[in-house]
Each structure stands twice: as C-alpha cells, then as structure tokens.
Amino acid sequence: MPDLFFLYNTAVKKLTQAGIDDREARTDAGLLMKFVFGCDRGYIYGHGDEEVTDEEKLSRFRELTAKREEHFPLQHLTNEQSFMGLDFYVDENVLIPRQDTEFLVEEAMIGISDGMKVLDLCSGSGCILISLMKYKNGIEGYASDISDAALRVLRMNAERHGLTDSVTIIKSDLFDSIPEDESFDAILSNPPYIRTSVIEELAPEVRDHDPYIALDGHEDGLYFYRRIAGESFKRLKLSGLLYLEIGYDQAKAVTELLKEAGFCDVCVTKDYSGHDRVVSARRGIIR
Numbered sequence: 001m002p003d004l005f006f007l008y009n010t011a012v013k014k015l016t017q018a019g020i021d022d023r024e025a026r027t028d029a030g031l032l033m034k035f036v037f038g039c040d041r042g043y044i045y046g047h048g049d050e051e052v053t054d055e056e057k058l059s060r061f062r063e064l065t066a067k068r069e070e071h072f073p074l075q076h077l078t079n080e081q082s083f084m085g086l087d088f089y090v091d092e093n094v095l096i097p098r099q100d101t102e103f104l105v106e107e108a109m110i111g112i113s114d115g116m117k118v119l120d121l122c123s124g125s126g127c128i129l130i131s132l133m134k135y136k137n138g139i140e141g142y143a144s145d146i147s148d149a150a151l152r153v154l155r156m157n158a159e160r161h162g163l164t165d166s167v168t169i170i171k172s173d174l175f176d177s178i179p180e181d182e183s184f185d186a187i188l189s190n191p192p193y194i195r196t197s198v199i200e201e202l203a204p205e206v207r208d209h210d211p212y213i214a215l216d217g218h219e220d221g222l223y224f225y226r227r228i229a230g231e232s233f234k235r236l237k238l239s240g241l242l243y244l245e246i247g248y249d250q251a252k253a254v255t256e257l258l259k260e261a262g263f264c265d266v267c268v269t270k271d272y273s274g275h276d277r278v279v280s281a282r283r284g285i286i287r
Contacts, residue, residue, distance in 0.1 A: 002058070005048025008033055008041075011065045018069040028074045029065070035078045036061040071204040084131035089156050093149035095214040097127040101190050103271045104245045105131050107278045108188055111241050114138050116185035119235070121174055121228065122146075124214060126154035128188055130161050142184070144172040147213065174224070175231045183237045190245040191224035193217040221247060225254050229261040236283040244279045251276035 002010075008029055015025035030041040036057050039047070052058055064077045073096055075081045081090045083097035084105055090096055105128055112118060114137040120129035123143035133139045141163070145151050151171055158167045172178055194215045199207060206215070217223055225244065232242055242263065246254050251268040258266050263281035271277035 001051040001053050003049050003051050004033070004037070004039065004044045007052060007058075007061065008044050008048075011061075014065060014069055018071070020068075020071075028068055031074060031078070032061060032064050032068065035080075036064065071208065073205045073209050076209060081125075081127075083127045084135070086127075086131060086134060086161065088125050088127050088130075089153060089160065090125055091153060092209060093147065093211060094124040094153045095190075095210050097125055100271060100277060101128065101245055102131075103269075103277050104128065104188065104190060104243060107269055107280060108132060108186065108241075108243045109135060111243075111280070112136060112139070112186050116140070117183075117237075118142065119144070119178070119182075119184045119187045121187065121189035122191045122214070122224070123154055123169075124150050124190075126157045126167070128190060129167065130157055130163060132188075133163055133166065134161060139166075141167045142170065142178075142182070143167055144170045144174070144178060146171065146173045147211065150211070150214075174227055175235060178235065183235060184240060185237055186241040186243065187228075187232050187236060188243045189224075189228060191217070191228065193221045193224065193245075193247045193250060195219065195221040220253075221250060222253055222257070225250075225257055229254075229257040229263075233261050233263065233283055238283060238285065240283045242281045242283070246276060246279055248275040248277075251279060254279045 011029035012025050016022050034040050067077055075090050075096045076092055079089055079091055081088050081097050084102050117140040119142040121144055123145045126143055129141050129143050133141050143154055154169055158164050170177055192215055194217050196216055196219055199215055255266050258281045264284040265282040267280050268276050269278045
C-alpha cells in the first residue's frame with residue numbers, strides 16, 4: 001500500500017506537470033491530503049512512511065487530484081474557502097471569495113458602526129455581509145443576488161454562521177426587487193467588473209469554473225458601476241456610505257461615475273499590494 005509521503009509527492013508531481021505552479025501544487029496537494037486523510041503537511045513530513053490502507057479514501061484522493069490536474073479550483077473540490085478568518089461553503093455557483101475582497105470588508109468596518117442597516121449587492125456566497133455581521137454588533141443585513149443557485153449558497157452560509165434570522169435575502173438584479181421604501185446606512189458590492197474581452201485570458205480555474213455572470217462587467221467592465229452609481233444615491237440614507245471593490249485600473253472611471261451621481265468624499269484605497277482596490281463615497285445632501 002502507498003504511504004503518505006508517496007501520495008503527497010505523486011500528487012505534487014502530477015499537478016506541476018499539469019501546469020500548476022510548484023508552490024501552489026505543493027499547497028494544494030497538502031490541502032487535499034488534509035481534506036481526505038485528515039493530516040496536514042507537518043504530519044506527512046513526520047510520518048511519511050505511514051501506509052494508507054483505506055481504499056475508499058485512496059480512490060477519493062486520486063479522483064480529487066485528477067480533477068485538480070484539470071484545473072478545477074481546489075475550493076470546488078473541498079467546498080470550503082476561508083475568508084476574514086471564517087469558513088464559507090462554496091461551489092461552482094458562486095465566485096470564490098478572494099483575499100482582495102477582504103480589503104473591502106476591512107475598509108467598510110472602519111466606517112460602518114454597530115446597528116447600521118447594510119445592503120450587500122451581488123452577494124454571491126455572502127462572505128462580505130456575513131463577515132461584517134460577525135465582526136460588528138447588531139447589523140441589520142440585507143443581501144441580494146440575481147442567481148437562485150447563488151442564493152442557495154448564501155442561505156447555507158448564513159445558517160452556518162448563525163445568521164439565518166438576521167439576514168434578509170432577496171433575489172434581485174441590483175436594486176430592481178429591493179423594496180423602494182427601504183433605505184440603508186451603507187451599501188457594499190463586489191460587482192462583476194472584468195471586461196468581456198479579457199475573460200478568455202483569465203486562468204482556467206477562473207475562466208472555466210467561476211460563474212460567468214459573476215465575472216462579466218460587459219464591454220468596458222463598468223456596466224454595473226454605472227448602474228450602482230445611478231441607483232444607490234436614492235437608496236442610501238443622508239450621509240450613507242457606499243463601498244465598491246474595483247479592478248486595479250478602474251479607480252479613475254469609477255470615481256468619476258460616483259461624483260457625477262452626486263456622491264461626496266469619494267476616496268480610493270489601495271490594497272496591501274499597492275493596487276487600487278476600494279472606492280468609497282458618501283451620499284451628500286443634494287444630488
């Protein structure tokens with residue numbers, strides 16, 4: 001029977017031969033080992049000669065490794081992704097939460113106070129709103145998405161984090177189905193912002209497995225920002241806050257859209273890699 005070290009090394013070799021970066025291959029092989037066999041890389045290095053006799057687990061590990069070779073995202077194989085120190089269920093119906101988006105939540109936490117009423121547009125897995133609600137007290141949370149499949153994932157994550165009764169979940173194309181009499185202290189969104197022509201150039205893990213509607217920002221990548229800028233002003237309370245994640249080259253365009261829509265205190269914040277990542281703004285008195 002194969003031992004742990006043999007299985008790990010074989011998986012790393014297969015993943016690198018499939019074109020996956022060596023460092024990522026080692027990380028992913030280790031995570032798959034932990035997912036299937038319950039042992040991390042430290043255990044593998046210390047007990048590498050331990051034989052694996054469970055045929056069902058062996059078969060499962062080889063199956064998952066083969067899928068990762070085909071560039072299925074690791075998170076779709078384990079149905080888990082960590083975000084803001086919390087674990088979220090993910091599958092092919094939602095955009096995989098990424099570290100870049102944690103910066104959006106961190107920025108929002110600076111301006112959003114306990115007890116505020118907050119709307120998360122294009123919510124997907126719900127990671128943005130749920131994280132905010134876990135780290136702030138008494139947030140009245142609203143989450144919307146156009147996809148029924150994404151909303152099922154969102155509900156699973158709300159239940160996982162004990163927020164089923166605290167989050168109002170609405171199927172909506174941005175504001176279309178949000179009741180007109182609802183106004184919010186803050187609105188957050190990580191909308192689709194990739195230009196249609198660029199999607200084919202993305203890594204296969206993203207291009208072939210993330211939901212297309214969660215990626216496609218239409219011709220210039222600004223379609224959803226235009227709609228959000230135009231519609232969110234009237235949905236925010238006076239001095240209400242807007243936080244948007246953006247692509248690295250979209251700060252100027254999104255800033256101009258918000259200023260034209262009547263927002264004030266428009267600010268661009270860079271992430272820890274030095275890339276423009278979040279545009280925030282405040283609703284003024286008049287438009």
